[in-house]
Amino acid sequence: xxxxxxxxxxxxxxxxxxxxxxxxxxxxxxxxxxxxxxxxxxxxxxxxxxxxxxxxxxxxxxxxxxxxxxxxxxxxxxxxxxxxxxxxxxxxxxx
Numbered sequence: 602x603x604x605x606x607x608x609x610x611x612x613x614x615x616x617x618x619x620x621x622x623x624x625x626x627x628x629x630x631x632x633x634x635x636x637x638x639x640x641x642x643x644x645x646x647x648x649x650x651x652x653x654x655x656x657x658x659x660x661x662x663x664x665x666x667x668x669x670x671x672x673x674x675x676x677x678x679x680x681x682x683x684x685x686x687x688x689x690x691x692x693x694x695x696x
Contacts, residue, residue: 602674608661616659623652
């Protein structure tokens with residue numbers, strides 16, 4: 602599998618680290634324990650198109666939002682995650 606980094610171009614997935622599900626909505630910091638437990642542990646195992654966070658850890662270190670089909674591993678889109686892309690990145694991380 603290859604991911605096209607917006608800065609470095611097409612690279613092997615070995616240069617990237619999977620950083621989590623990009624569809625999870627995190628609760629407010631003052632949310633209940635139950636809300637936080639649900640956000641952390643209650644997950645579905647998606648089949649088909651899915652949004653994920655990846656980091657180009659052995660390259661430019663950019664955080665990316667990758668649209669990937671979990672059945673075929675076909676990547677249909679890659680963009681920067683976080684404040685530079687106009688979206689909320691993982692744990693407040695920007696690219």
